[in-house]
Amino acid sequence: MIWYPYAQMKTMAPPLQVERAEGVLLHTDRGVLIDAVSSWWSTIHGYNHPVLNAAIADQLGKFAHVMLGGLTHEPVQKLTQKLSEWLPGDLDYCFYSDSGSVAVEVALKMALQYSVNRGRERRAVLALNDAHHGNGMDVRESERRTVLALQNAYHGDTFKAMEVGDDEDYHFAFAQKSGVVHIPTRIDALEKAFAEKGDSFYCMIVEPLLQGAGGMKMYDVSFLQRARELCDRHGVLLIFDEVATGFGRTGHRFAADLVLPDILVLGKALTGGYIGHAVTVARRKVFEAFYSDDPRMAFMHGPTFMGNALACRVALASVTLFEEQNYMQKIQHIQEVQRSALCGLCDERIKDVRVMGGCACIEVHDERSLCGFREYAVSRGVFCRPFGRILYAMVPYVIDDE
Numbered sequence: 254m255i256w257y258p259y260a261q262m263k264t265m266a267p268p269l270q271v272e273r274a275e276g277v278l279l280h281t282d283r284g285v286l287i288d289a290v291s292s293w294w295s296t297i298h299g300y301n302h303p304v305l306n307a308a309i310a311d312q313l314g315k316f317a318h319v320m321l322g323g324l325t326h327e328p329v330q331k332l333t334q335k336l337s338e339w340l341p342g343d344l345d346y347c348f349y350s351d352s353g354s355v356a357v358e359v360a361l362k363m364a365l366q367y368s369v370n371r372g373r374e375r376r377a378v379l380a381l382n383d384a385h386h387g388n389g390m391d392v393r394e395s396e397r398r399t400v401l402a403l404q405n406a407y408h409g410d411t412f413k414a415m416e417v418g419d420d421e422d423y424h425f426a427f428a429q430k431s432g433v434v435h436i437p438t439r440i441d442a443l444e445k446a447f448a449e450k451g452d453s454f455y456c457m458i459v460e461p462l463l464q465g466a467g468g469m470k471m472y473d474v475s476f477l478q479r480a481r482e483l484c485d486r487h488g489v490l491l492i493f494d495e496v497a498t499g500f501g502r503t504g505h506r507f508a509a510d511l512v513l514p515d516i517l518v519l520g521k522a523l524t525g526g527y528i529g530h531a532v533t534v535a536r537r538k539v540f541e542a543f544y545s546d547d548p549r550m551a552f553m554h555g556p557t558f559m560g561n562a563l564a565c566r567v568a569l570a571s572v573t574l575f576e577e578q579n580y581m582q583k584i585q586h587i588q589e590v591q592r593s594a595l596c597g598l599c600d601e602r603i604k605d606v607r608v609m610g611g612c613a614c615i616e617v618h619d620e621r622s623l624c625g626f627r628e629y630a631v632s633r634g635v636f637c638r639p640f641g642r643i644l645y646a647m648v649p650y651v652i653d654d655e
C-alpha cells in the first residue's frame with residue numbers, strides 16, 4: 254500500500270491517476286488538467302521537456318550515478334562551475350544532497366560547526382600567543398547555540414528543519430522546540446531579538462520574501478536588508494532557504510540577488526522538477542572556516558546520492574534554459590496576468606489577495622470556504638491543492654495566456 258503525504262489515509266480523497274504529462278498539462282483519469290501547483294513548485298519548464306529529457310537520456314547512456322566519496326564526474330563539476338558563476342557574490346561552494354530538507358539540515362549543521370570551528374581557531378591562536386584562555390570572544394563563539402527563525406516558517410520535514418519551522422498544520426504532533434527563537438517578519442521584532450540575544454545566535458534562517466508552505470506570506474526586502482546588517486554586526490550567519498523562492502518564483506531570479514546571504518539553499522526547481530536534488534551553497538568565509546590541516550575542522554556529511562549524475566545533468570540543462578530563454582520576462586508576464594485577474598477581486602469570504610512573481614494566492618477567512626474547491630477546479634480543467642485557508646497557483650513558467 255502506498256502511504257501518501259500529509260494525509261489522513263482513512264479520509265483522504267483518492268488521488269488523480271496521471272498517465273502522461275506534457276508542458277503545463279497533466280493527462281489524468283479525470284481529464285486533461287492544467288497543473289497549478291507545478292508538482293510542489295518544481296516543474297518550472299513544464300513536463301516532458303525535450304531539452305531536459307535529452308540531457309538525462311544522454312547521461313543515462315554513460316552512467317546514472319556514482320558516489321562522490323573518492324569519485325567525481327563532469328556533470329557535478331559543470332553544474333558547480335555554472336552555479337558559482339551564476340549565483341551572486343562569492344556563493345561558490347556547493348554541497349549537494351537529495352532533498353530540500355536535507356539541504357536545510359546541511360546548512361544548519363554547517364552554520365553550527367562554523368561557529369565551533371571559529372572558537373577552536375581562536376583558542377589555538379590564544380594558546381600560541383600566551384596562556385590567556387577564556388578570552389571573551391572565544392567563550393562567546395562556543396556558546397552560540399540558538400537559531401533565529403521566522404514565525405510561519407517552513408523549512409522541511411526532517412527534525413532540525415521542523416524545529417526551525419513554525420507551522421502548526423504540519424508539525425503539531427511534535428510541538429517541543431528548543432534552541433530556536435521565532436519572530437514575525439517585522440523590523441522592530443528583528444531588532445529586539447538581536448538586542449536581547451544577538452550573541453547567542455549562530456545563524457538566522459529565513460525563506461526570503463515569500464513564506465510558502467506557512468501560508469504564502471509575503472514580506473518586504475527591507476526586513477532582509479536589516480537582517481543582513483544585524484547578522485554582520487553580531488557575527489551571525491544568514492541562511493536563505495530558497496528551496497521554494499529560487500529560480501524566479503518571487504519575480505527575482507533569487508532573493509539572494511537583492512541581499513547576499515552567507516549560505517543559500519536551493520532545491521525543488523533546481524532540476525526543473527525532474528529528480529529530487531538540492532544544494533547548500535556557502536560563501537568563501539564559511540568554506541574557509543572548515544579549510545584546515547586539522548581533520549576535526551572538516552565537514553562530516555555525505556548523502557549517498559549527493560551529486561547524482563542524472564540530477565546534475567538535468568539541473569545544468571534547466572539552469573541553461575532558464576538563462577537562455579529569458580524566464581524572468583515570462584515570470585514578469587505571469588505576474589501581470591495574475592495581478593489583473595485577481596486584484597480587485599472581493600468577496601466577504603476573502604481575507605486577502607496576494608501576488609508576487611509566479612505566485613498568486615487568495616487567503617480566505619474560514620477554511621471551510623475552500624471545501625469542494627479542488628473538485629470544482631478539476632471540473633474546470635485545473636489541478637490545484639489548497640491548504641488551510643490558502644488557495645494558490647504556482648504555475649509552470651511555460652504557461653501561455655490562454
Ligand SMILES: *Cc1c(COP(=O)(O)O)cnc(C)c1O
Pocket residue numbers: 351352353354355357407408409410460465466494495496497498520521
Ligand atoms: C519544500 C521546501 C523544503 C523541503 O524540501 P524537500 O525537498 O521537500 O525536502 C525546504 N524549504 C522550503 C522553503 C520548502 O518550500
